[in-house]
Amino acid sequence: MRQENLKNNRDILLETRNLSVEFPMKKKFFFEKQKMLSAVSDVSIQIRKGETFGLVGESGCGKSTFANATLGFAKPRSGEIYFNGQPLYAEKKSVQEARLHMQKIFQDPASSLNPRFTVREAVCEPMRIRGGFDKNEVERKAREMITAVGLTGKDLDRYTSQFSGGQQQRIAIARALILNPEYIVCDEPVSALDVSVHAQILNLLMEMQEKTQTTYLFISHNLAAVKKLCSRLAIMYLGKVVEYGDAAKIFANPVHPYTKALLSAVLTVNPNEETKRIVLKGDVTSPINPPSGCRFCSRCYQAQKDCADRECVLTEVEPEHFVACPVVTGLKADIEQ
Amino acid sequence: MQNAIEVKNLKVVFPDRGRMIRAVEGVDLTVKKGECLALVGESGCGKSMTSLSCMKLQPSLAAVRLDQLCICGEDVTDYTDRQMQALRGSKISMIFQDALTALNPVMTIGKQMDEIYRCHEKISKKEAKMRSIKALKAVGIPDAELRYHAFPHELSGGMRQRVLIAMAFACEPEVIIADEPTTALDVTIQAQILELLSKMQKEKQTALLLITHDLSVVRSMADRIAVMYSGKIVEEAPAKELLENPLHPYTKGLMAAVARLDDDKKEFVQIPGHLPDPADKPAGCYFHPRCPYAATACKKAMPLLTQNEQGRKVRCYEAGKFKE
Numbered sequence: 001m002r003q004e005n006l007k008n009n010r011d012i013l014l015e016t017r018n019l020s021v022e023f024p025m026k027k028k029f030f031f032e033k034q035k036m037l038s039a040v041s042d043v044s045i046q047i048r049k050g051e052t053f054g055l056v057g058e059s060g061c062g063k064s065t066f067a068n069a070t071l072g073f074a075k076p077r078s079g080e081i082y083f084n085g086q087p088l089y090a091e092k093k094s095v096q097e098a099r100l101h102m103q104k105i106f107q108d109p110a111s112s113l114n115p116r117f118t119v120r121e122a123v124c125e126p127m128r129i130r131g132g133f134d135k136n137e138v139e140r141k142a143r144e145m146i147t148a149v150g151l152t153g154k155d156l157d158r159y160t161s162q163f164s165g166g167q168q169q170r171i172a173i174a175r176a177l178i179l180n181p182e183y184i185v186c187d188e189p190v191s192a193l194d195v196s197v198h199a200q201i202l203n204l205l206m207e208m209q210e211k212t213q214t215t216y217l218f219i220s221h222n223l224a225a226v227k228k229l230c231s232r233l234a235i236m237y238l239g240k241v242v243e244y245g246d247a248a249k250i251f252a253n254p255v256h257p258y259t260k261a262l263l264s265a266v267l268t269v270n271p272n273e274e275t276k277r278i279v280l281k282g283d284v285t286s287p288i289n290p291p292s293g294c295r296f297c298s299r300c301y302q303a304q305k306d307c308a309d310r311e312c313v314l315t316e317v318e319p320e321h322f323v324a325c326p327v328v329t330g331l332k333a334d335i336e337q
Numbered sequence: 338m339q340n341a342i343e344v345k346n347l348k349v350v351f352p353d354r355g356r357m358i359r360a361v362e363g364v365d366l367t368v369k370k371g372e373c374l375a376l377v378g379e380s381g382c383g384k385s386m387t388s389l390s391c392m393k394l395q396p397s398l399a400a401v402r403l404d405q406l407c408i409c410g411e412d413v414t415d416y417t418d419r420q421m422q423a424l425r426g427s428k429i430s431m432i433f434q435d436a437l438t439a440l441n442p443v444m445t446i447g448k449q450m451d452e453i454y455r456c457h458e459k460i461s462k463k464e465a466k467m468r469s470i471k472a473l474k475a476v477g478i479p480d481a482e483l484r485y486h487a488f489p490h491e492l493s494g495g496m497r498q499r500v501l502i503a504m505a506f507a508c509e510p511e512v513i514i515a516d517e518p519t520t521a522l523d524v525t526i527q528a529q530i531l532e533l534l535s536k537m538q539k540e541k542q543t544a545l546l547l548i549t550h551d552l553s554v555v556r557s558m559a560d561r562i563a564v565m566y567s568g569k570i571v572e573e574a575p576a577k578e579l580l581e582n583p584l585h586p587y588t589k590g591l592m593a594a595v596a597r598l599d600d601d602k603k604e605f606v607q608i609p610g611h612l613p614d615p616a617d618k619p620a621g622c623y624f625h626p627r628c629p630y631a632a633t634a635c636k637k638a639m640p641l642l643t644q645n646e647q648g649r650k651v652r653c654y655e656a657g658k659f660k661e
Contacts, residue, residue, distance in 0.1 A: 058523040059494070164381065164611055194379045195551045196594045199607035206604070221524050224596035228605065251598070265524040267553035268599075269580055269592045279532055280525050282479075283493045 012085075013183060013215050014047040014070055019079035021062070021069050025288060037288050039065040041239040042079070044314075049182075052209065052216040054226040054233030054247060056262065060287070062239040063219050067185045070217065071102050083183070100130075103176040104185045108192040109168035113175075115161035119146065122160050123175050130179060145174040148211075149204060166197035170204065177208055185217045190225070202229060224266050227251055232320075235259050238287055238295040244314060245321035255323040257302045294325065302327055341512040341544035342368040342391055342429075343407040349386045351399040356616040360386045360399070362568040366546075368512060373538060373545040375559035375576070377552055377591065381612050383568040384548050388514045391546070392429060393421045409511045427457045430505040432534075434517040436497035440489040446473075446500050447485035453507045468507075476503040476533060495526035499533065506537055512544045519554060531558060553595045556580060564588050567613055567623040570642060573650040584651040586628050622653070630655050 020042055025035040039062040047053045055063045068074040070081055072088060072095035081088040083098045103126075106112035113122055123142045127133050133141075143153050149170040155163075160171055169189060176184055186205065190198045202225060209216060220226050226233060227247065234244040235258065243256040254260050261278040280299045291297065297307035304327055314322040315329050323329055349361040360383040368374045378384045389395045391406065393416070406414050409428050413421065425431075433439035441449055450469035454460055460468075466485070473481035476499040489497055498518065505513050518534065519527040535558050538545050549555060555562055555576065562580075563573040564587065572585040583589045590608035610627040613619055621638055625631040634654050642652045 058525060166611060195553075196379050196591055196608050197611070198596065199594050199605035202596075202605045203607055222596065223524075224598050224600075225605075227598060228596070228600075228603070261525060263598065265528045266598055267527075267551075267556065267595075268597055269552045269556055269595050270597075272581070277528055277532075279528050283495055283526070 011049050012046050013049045013083070014217075015045070015082045016066075016070070017044050017080045017082075019043045019066070019069060019081060020077045021065050021074050022077045035288050038239050038290055039074075039287060040069065040076075041290075043234075043236075043239075043241050044079075045234050045241065045244060047183075047215060047217060048232070049215055050209075050213050051231045052218050052229050054230030055217060055219045055236060056221060056223060056226055056233060057236035058221060060238075061236045062287070063236050064187055066236070067104075067187060067217055067219060070183075071104060071185060072096075072099055100179075101182040102184070103179070103181040104187060105169075105172055105176050105189050107188040109165060109172045110161075110192070112172060113160040113168055115159065117160055118157055119151070119160055119163075119171055120156040122171055123156075123178060126175060126179050141178060145178050146171075148177075148208070149174045150200075165193045166200055169193060169197075169201050173201075173204060173208065177212065177214070180212060181214060183215045183217070185219070187219045188221070189218075191221070198225065205229070221262075222266070223251075223262055235262065238285060238290060240295055240312070240324065241314065242296065242312075242324050243322065249318060249321040253318070253321070255317055255321075255328050256325050257300050257328065258296050261301075339370055339410045340367050340407065341370050341372070341409055342366065342546065343405065344387075344391060344403060345405040346403055347387060347390055347406075348402045349383065349390055349395060349399050350402075351396065353616065358615045359568055359618070360615060361390070364565070364568075364570055366391075366563065366570075368544045368546050370511065370544055371542045372560045373535075373547060373558055375547045375549065375555040375562045376565060377549055377555060377562060378565035379550055379612055381615065382565050383615075384565050385516055387565070388431075388516055388546060388548050391514060392425060392431060393418070394425075394431075426453055426510070427508045428510050429512045429514070430508070430510045432498075432501050432505045432513060432515040432518045435521050436494065436501050437489060439501055440497060442489055445486050445488055446492070447487075450485075450500075450504055450507065453504060457508050472503040472507055473500070475506075476500070476537070478503075494522055495529060498522060498526075498530050502530075502534060502537065506541060506543070509541060510543065512546065513538075514546045514548070516548045517550070518547075520549070520551075527554075534558070551595070552580070552591050564591065567615070567618060569623065569639075569652065570650075571624065571652045573642075578649065584645075584649060584656040585624075585653050586630050586655075587624050590627075630658075 019040060021040040022036045022038050025037055043066060057063045065074055069076055086094060088095060088098055120142055123145060124138050127138050146156060151170060160168060190201050218229055230247045233247045234241045237258050243250055243259045254263055261280050264278040282299050285298050291308045293310045294307045294312045297303045310326050312324040314324045317323050317329060344366045347361055347364045351358050364387055376384050390401050395401050408424060447469055451465040454465040454468055470481045470485055473484060478484050478499055519530050522530060547559060559576040562576050563570050566587050572588050583592055593606040594608060608627055613623055619626055621636040622640055625635040632655060640652050640654050642650055644650050
C-alpha cells in the first residue's frame with residue numbers, strides 16, 4: 001500500500017519513516033546493562049527531487065549520522081528509508097544499487113582528498129571505480145568537470161595538497177559531481193574554510209545544481225547560509241527534529257525556542273544593529289539514555305516543570321511548517337481561541 | 338599611556354620547498370592597555386605568524402626581524418628564550434584555536450592548571466589546587482571540583498575552550514593573544530565563549546589581541562580592528578568606524594562575505610579569486626588582481642599605509658573614492 005503511494009508521488013527522492021539509529025556504548029563491566037547512544041530517533045522527513053534540503057543543528061545532534069543512514073553507511077535500528085520509492089535497506093544489493101546515484105561532499109577537503117593524488121587521479125577515481133569508461137572519455141569528462149568548478153586543465157597534473165582550502169573544496173565538488181549523481185550530501189561543506197571563501201563555494205554549489213538538477217542534503221550550523229540555499233529544512237536537536245518544513249516559513253516565523261536561539265546566534269557585521277542574543281546555558285545534553293520527553297528542556301528558556309516527561313510530536317502550526325514543542329504550540333492554540 | 342604590546346616593523350620569512358615565503362612584511366602593531374585589538378585576515382595572510390612572533394614562539398625555521406618589541410613597557414627585543422619564558426603566562430599568554438591539541442591529552446586539566454601557578458608563583462600544591470578550582474568556577478564550568486580530575490577528552494569542545502581561557506587568565510596577565518578562539522566551535526557555543534571572553538577581559542582589564550578571519554565575531558568585542566592581507570596591514574581603525582565605513586576594498590569584501598539573515602539577494606557576495614601565492618606575490622598592490630577598483634597606479638607600486646584627514650589609516654590609492 002505504502003509502496004504504491006510512493007510510486008505515485010514521483011517528486012519525492014528520499015523519504016525516511018520513523019528512522020532511528022543507535023550505537024551501542026562500550027561496557028565498563030561485563031554484567032553492566034548495555035547502554036545505547038541514540039544518535040537519530042524517530043525522524044520522518046521527505047526530500048523532494050531537485051531541491052536543497054537543509055539540516056541544521058549543533059555538532060553531536062545526529063545530523064551527520066542521519067545523512068550517513070540515507071547513504072547506506074549507518075544501519076537504522078528501526079524505521080525505513082525509501083530512495084526513489086525503493087526501500088534502501090531491504091537487501092544488501094539495494095543499498096549498492098542506490099549508492100550509484102549518491103555522493104557526498106565532506107567538511108574538510110584537506111583530509112578528504114588524498115594528498116598524494118594528482119587532481120586528475122582524484123577527480124577520475126569515481127569513474128575508475130565504476131568502470132566501463134574508455135580512456136578518452138575519462139579525460140574529456142575530467143577536463144569538463146574541472147573547468148566547470150573554476151579551475152583550469154593545467155591544474156589536473158598538480159597534487160591536491162598544493163591547493164588552498166577553497167580550491168580543494170572545488171576539487172571535491174568536481175569529484176562528487178562527475179558521475180551525475182541524483183543525490184548529494186553536503187556535510188558542512190564550508191565550515192572548515194575562511195569566511196571570504198564561503199561565498200565562492202556556496203555560489204558554485206548553487207550554480208552546479210542549476211546545471212545538473214541534483215538534489216542536495218545540505219548540513220550546516222550556519223542559518224544565514226541555509227536561508228539562501230534551501231527550499232525546505234529540518235532543525236535537529238539531539239537526534240530529534242524540532243522544527244521542519246518550508247524554509248521561508250521557518251525563517252519568517254520561527255516557533256521552537258531552539259530555532260529562535262540558533263537564529264539569534266547568527267552574528268552580523270552591521271555596527272548599529274542591536275544584538276538580542278539568546279545565549280543558551282550549558283552544553284548539549286548527553287545522547288546516552290536521553291529523557292523520554294523533550295530533549296531540549298534542560299537548556300530551554302521557556303521550559304516548564306513537566307517538559308521532561310511530556311511527549312513532543314511534530315504538530316502543524318501552519319501549512320508546511322511543523323514544530324515539536326507542546327509548550328509553544330499549546331500556547332499558540334490558547335491565544336487563537 | 339603605556340602600551341601592552343608594541344611591535345615595530347615586524348618581518349617574518351621562512352623557507353618552503355626551496356622557496357622563500359615572506360609571511361609578514363613590515364607590520365606595526367600597538368595594543369593599548371585594557372584594549373581589544375582584532376587582527377582580521379584570511380588564512381595564509383600571516384596573522385598567526387604575527388601573533389606567534391609577538392610571544393617569540395615562531396617556528397624554528399622562520400627568521401624574524403623586527404625593530405622593536407615591547408611587552409607591557411618592557412623592551413624584549415633582544416630577550417633570550419629563558420627570559421621570555423618568565424614573561425609567558427605571567428605577563429602575556431595565549432588562547433589557541435583547537436583546545437584538543439593545545440591541552441596535554443595524558444594529563445588531567447587540574448594538573449595542567451596547577452603547573453601554571455607553581456611555575457610562576459611559589460605556592461604549595463594544595464593552594465595551587467584551590468586556585469585552579471576557583472579559576473575553573475570563574476569561567477563557568479559546573480562541578481569544578483569533579484572536572485579538576487577530568488582528562489581533556491572527557492570534556493566537550495566548549496568546555497575545553499573554557500579551560501583554555503581559565504589557563505590564559507590564570508596569572509592575571511596584562512595581555513592575552515587569542516588565536517581564532519571560536520573557529521572550532523558551533524554557533525551557540527561560540528556565542529557563549531565570546532560572551533565569556535569579553536566579560537573576563539572587562540573584569541580584569543586585560544589587553545586582548547584577537548585573531549580571526551570572521552569580521553562578525555569581532556563586531557561585539559573589538560575596540561580597534563586591523564585588517565591584514567598577504568603579510569601587510571591594509572586598514573586600521575576604531576571598530577565602529579571601520580565597520581560603518583570601510584575604506585579599503587578588501588575590508589569591504591570581507592564584510593560583504595559574511596552571510597546575513599536580512600539579505601535578500603539570490604547569490605552570496607564573494608571576493609573573486611584567492612590569496613596570492615606567498616612566494617610569488619604580484620607587483621604593485623597585492624590586492625589588485627582581485628580588486629574591482631584597481632587602477633593603473635595599483636599595478637605599479639605598493640601603496641603606503643597612510644593616514645587620511647579623519648585619522649584613518651589605510652593602504653590604498655583609491656581609498657574612499659569609490660562608491661557603492
